[in-house]
Amino acid sequence: MWESARVKVAVIGLGLIGGSLLKALAAAGHAVTGYDTDPVTRELAGAADSIAEAVEGAEIVALAVPLPGLPGVLGELARLGDEAGPAGHGALLTDVTSVKGPVRELAAEHGIRRFVGGHPMAGKETSGFAAADPELFDGCAWVLCLEPGETDLADWLTVAALCTAMGARVVPATAAEHxxxxxxxxxxxxxxxxxxxxxxxxxxxxxxxxxxxxxxxxxxxxxxxxxxxxxxxxxxxxxxxxxxxxxxxxxxxxxxxGEPDPVGALVPALREAGDARRAWPARPGPATVAPAGVEELLALGRDGGWVTAVAEDLGTVATMRPESGRNSS
Amino acid sequence: MWESARVKVAVIGLGLIGGSLLKALAAAGHAVTGYDTDPVTRELAGAADSIAEAVEGAEIVALAVPLPGLPGVLGELARLGDEAGPAGHGALLTDVTSVKGPVRELAAEHGIRRFVGGHPMAGKETSGFAAADPELFDGCAWVLCLEPGETDLADWLTVAALCTAMGARVVPATAAEHxxxxxxxxxxxxxxxxxxxxxxxxxxxxxxxxxxxxxxxxxxxxxxxxxxxxxxxxxxxxxxxxxxxxxxxxxxxxxxxGEPDPVGALVPALREAGDARRAWPARPGPATVAPAGVEELLALGRDGGWVTAVAEDLGTVATMRPESGRNSS
The missing domain is CATH 1.10.3660.10 (6-phosphogluconate dehydrogenase C-terminal like domain)
Known part of the structure; x- marks a missing residue:
């Protein structure tokens, strides 16, 4: 029931995150192609020589370039879509950049129809494809943006299934909430x-x-x-x-x-801060299975919860919420 | 030349810092006595049963009680001094609390004549005498307050010699600078x-x-x-x-x-912060020997330098300054 379908995924940008994504998706049994502007990285990763070649026939295209590089890549994907159909406008696009509102606007400006913005909360001190690690996303929180009335729920669940298969905890949120x-x-x-x-x-x-x-x-x-x-x-x-x-x-x-008793005056706010910090990170509560609806998923995210798996028919999701008032450390 | 004289030291308050001080001073060959309000700690530390007994004949009294406990101890030492002479008003007092201006004022209020405020920048997650460690001060910065026209230089150098013998880097500063x-x-x-x-x-x-x-x-x-x-x-x-x-x-x-180009606007201050953080901690420069004068010592502290040893005749000190523009990590 929770087995993720094998799909063809293209990863554009093969730095630490993109390279790790390429390796993790390949390890999960998906057909992957990649592209990077750096020829040495392409050689190292066995990547395609152009964006057009990388996205040829891809059902999902993951953009792992820095924010300033996104408009150029989105422009090329839009152009390819106009010329050839499935890629660009046709494929389902996701990204891994650390802000989601501006990327959502960029995707709309470039006429990208199928878009699910994402942000894996993963990183390392090192960077570049040489540091890429297929285990990088294991256990990490991965926000996937879900905009009521805008994001296609089946698209969202398809990307969520890919991420959970790499071990990520998928957190549903709007771009603004993220x-x-x-x-x-x-x-x-x-x-x-x-x-x-x-x-x-x-x-x-x-x-x-x-x-x-x-x-x-x-x-x-x-x-x-x-x-x-x-x-x-x-x-x-x-x-x-x-x-x-x-x-x-x-x-x-x-x-x-500046009050006459500064020590006493400081305590309440410091106590609230201490309580919040000591309760972090939250201990996960019991696993539940829930219907995969937009409002249910957004409520889950607002509660600090996440999706751990997506049913093959995309009808239900396995979820976890933090246990309130306890922490895991 | 750099050998520290053996002295009799009383340590009042035997928590982590006081207990470590007692052990470190004993390890350095000094005659130590201690006192703590907690009978179990006194038993554990082989301490005296009263402040009066602990400070009897002590040349130096180190106060290692929390700030709120200081007025009580200073009051008792002042009373003992009035009664018996050498202890209290007679002995050289130092302390280890984390603020120095208020303690300087307290010492003056209680009529303590010979006082050198101190603050070892040492700590551990654990507390209490059971966690005390004679190596705690090895390599740690230990501020000793030096007030022009107020602190007796020979007293300051006497306490500094004790601290450097425990491996501390003694940083001269006024209470306000600290x-x-x-x-x-x-x-x-x-x-x-x-x-x-x-x-x-x-x-x-x-x-x-x-x-x-x-x-x-x-x-x-x-x-x-x-x-x-x-x-x-x-x-x-x-x-x-x-x-x-x-x-x-x-x-x-x-x-x-809020500026039109927030990224460009943020860079200069962030770069200054990054440079400051990457230069920390500073790499120590070469060792030097300097005359032990109040202004020279305060200038050393303002330059980020410290005393590593005090000559037996208290005439010179061995010092180090950070090497500018390089860091040790």
């Missing part, structure tokens, strides 16, 4: 880490005294500035919303520090 | 981590998507709220100053995110 959530758990934390790291500028004494809380709290500040800027700038609307909330929160702490 | 530096590298990072962790409240989707940057960036938000509040509230003036600077910095990022 972008707000990742602003909170990744993009704004990068900006906060940078603001803390900048306290060292012109202050060697502080640098000498820095220990564990500084080390961990600023780890991601060492990310290449262009990458962090692209990530935050590409999700500017949601990042602004969450950053404004964080600033408001810090303003309240600043006010509490 | 408090501002630790606000930046520890206290404000705790508040920022809490503000990020609070984004999970009522947002199970975000919790499910949280990965490495959330995990590390919020690790210290799991600290017990009362501890973080005491730490920040006890250093309220400096924390407010640094927190206001961090908020201003985040406001600038918020404005940059």
């Amino acid at each position: 972008d707000r959530a990742v602003a909170g758990i990744s993009h704004v934390p990068h900006l906060a880490a940078a603001a803390i790291a900048r306290r060292l500028v012109g202050n060697p004494l502080a640098a000498t005294l820095g220990a564990g809380s500084f080390r961990d709290g600023t780890r991601v500040a060492a990310t290449r500035a262009e990458l962090t800027a692209a990530m935050c700038g590409g999700n500017a609307a949601a990042v602004r919303e969450v950053l404004a909330a964080v600033i408001d929160d810090l303003q309240l702490r600043l006010a509490e520090l | 408090d501002r530096a630790v606000a930046g590298i520890s206290h404000v990072p705790h508040l920022a981590a809490a503000a990020i962790a609070r984004r999970l409240v009522g947002n199970p989707l975000a919790a499910t998507l949280g990965a490495g940057s959330f995990r590390d960036g919020t690790r210290v938000a799991a600290t017990r709220a009362e501890l973080t509040a005491a730490m920040c509230g006890g250093n309220a003036a400096a924390v407010r100053e640094v927190l206001a600077a961090v908020i201003d910095d985040l406001q600038l990022r918020l404005a940059e995110l």
